[in-house]
Amino acid sequence: MWHKAQKRADSDVDPSVYLPSISGILLRWQDSNLRPSGYEPDELPTAPHRDQYSRFRDGEDSRVVFLCKRKSCPVSQTNAKALHRAGFVNIIGSPNVGKSTLMNRLVGERLSIINAKAQTTRHRIMGIVSGEDWQIVYSDTPGVLDPSYKLQEGMMKFVRTALRDADVLLIVTTPEETTLAHPETLEKVQRMDIPVLLLINKIDLGDQEAIKERIAHWQELIPRAEIHPISALHGFNLDHLLERIIALLPSSPAFFPKDEMTDKPMRFFVSEIIREKILTHCRQEVPYSSEVVVETFKEDQTKEGKPLRRIEATIQVARESQKAILIGAGGSMIKRLATDARKDLERFLKEKVFLELRIKVDKDWRDDERKLKQYGYFNG
Numbered sequence: 001m002w003h004k005a006q007k008r009a010d011s012d013v014d015p016s017v018y019l020p021s022i023s024g025i026l027l028r029w030q031d032s033n034l035r036p037s038g039y040e041p042d043e044l045p046t047a048p049h050r051d052q053y054s055r056f057r058d059g060e061d062s063r064v065v066f067l068c069k070r071k072s073c074p075v076s077q078t079n080a081k082a083l084h085r086a087g088f089v090n091i092i093g094s095p096n097v098g099k100s101t102l103m104n105r106l107v108g109e110r111l112s113i114i115n116a117k118a119q120t121t122r123h124r125i126m127g128i129v130s131g132e133d134w135q136i137v138y139s140d141t142p143g144v145l146d147p148s149y150k151l152q153e154g155m156m157k158f159v160r161t162a163l164r165d166a167d168v169l170l171i172v173t174t175p176e177e178t179t180l181a182h183p184e185t186l187e188k189v190q191r192m193d194i195p196v197l198l199l200i201n202k203i204d205l206g207d208q209e210a211i212k213e214r215i216a217h218w219q220e221l222i223p224r225a226e227i228h229p230i231s232a233l234h235g236f237n238l239d240h241l242l243e244r245i246i247a248l249l250p251s252s253p254a255f256f257p258k259d260e261m262t263d264k265p266m267r268f269f270v271s272e273i274i275r276e277k278i279l280t281h282c283r284q285e286v287p288y289s290s291e292v293v294v295e296t297f298k299e300d301q302t303k304e305g306k307p308l309r310r311i312e313a314t315i316q317v318a319r320e321s322q323k324a325i326l327i328g329a330g331g332s333m334i335k336r337l338a339t340d341a342r343k344d345l346e347r348f349l350k351e352k353v354f355l356e357l358r359i360k361v362d363k364d365w366r367d368d369e370r371k372l373k374q375y376g377y378f379n380g
Helices: 099-107 150-165 183-191 208-221 238-248 266-281 320-327 329-349 369-374
Strands: 018-020 070-074 085-093 125-130 134-140 168-173 196-200 226-229 260-262 291-301 307-317 352-361
Touching (some): 085 099, 085 238, 099 134, 099 168, 099 238, 134 238, 150 183, 150 369, 168 238, 196 238, 208 226, 226 238, 266 307, 266 329, 307 329, 320 329, 320 352, 329 352
Parallel strands (some): 085 134, 307 352
Antiparallel strands (some): 018 070, 125 134, 125 260, 291 307
C-alpha cells in the first residue's frame, strides 16, 4: 500500500476536502487559479464561446447537474452525518476519454499514467480519498473495447469486476461520443440498479449546442443516469461531483486505513512510469506489445552517503523487430527511455535513482494466459 505520508511534496493537484454549495445552476470554474486566461468565472469553457457569458438554466432537467460556487466549509460540517459513508466508486468509459486524468484529479495524485495513445491504462488502479466521516475508493479501469487478444481480455476482466463491485459508477465520455465502444458494457450499465453518474468530459473543447444535444442523447440512452459536464484537465465541475459522490455512498465503515492512498505497491508505479516513456517515444505496435517487469527495487547509498534506489527492469516485447526499435541506432532509444524514466522516478520517489533497462523477446506473451496472470491481468 502507498500511504499519504509517502505523497510527493510537489503534487500539482490539491486533494481538497472542501465541498461546494449550490447557488443556482450557473456554470463556474471551481478555482480561479485553474481557470485559463480568457475565461470569465461564470462562463462555460467551450472553445468557440470563450467571449460569451453562457449559462444553463435551472429546471431544464433535474438530472443535469452543474457546478456552482465553492464555499470554504469542511466536509464534516457541510455533510455532517451520524454514520460513516464509504464505497467503491468505479470509473469506466471508452479508450482515451480522460478516465485517468479524472482519477488523478479526484485522488490528488498522479496514480494513473496519461498518454494521448488509446489503451494507456491496462490494470485496475485504486485511489483512496478519505474525509472525517467518509471514504471513497476510486478505481481507474482500462477503456472498454472488443478484445483482440488475451491481454485485452484480461483488461476487460478488470472492467467487468468494476461493474460488479461498484457502489457508484462513473461513466466518462466526451462531446463527440454517442455510445460506449463496447455495446455489451452499455447494456449492463442500462440494467444496473446502483447510482450512475455520466460525465461528459472535455467540454472545454466542445461547442455548447453540441454539449446540450449530447446531454439529451445520453439521457435517452441511460435514463436513470445523472449527467455532469466536466473538464477533468482543468478541474471544472469536480467540486460538485465530489459532493454528489459522497451523498450517494452507502453507510459503511472505511475499507482502508485513512492514511492509505492506493492498493498498489511502489513497484507497480515504477513499471508504469517506465511504460509511459515507451508510450511517449515509440509508435505503432511497440507500446502495445511491451510489458515492463521490475526485477530489482532496493535501497542503496551514493558515495556521499545519500539515499539511492537501484532499479533493474525488463521490457518484454513480442518480436525481435520490436526489440531493435527499443534499442535504437547505437542504443539511442533505450538510453532516451532510461534517462526520461529515471528523471520521473527521482521526482516520484524523492531520491536518486540508478535505473538499468533490459529488453527481452517473449513471442506471443500477450496471448499466454499463464504469463499474463504473472503480470496481474487475470487475478482480479
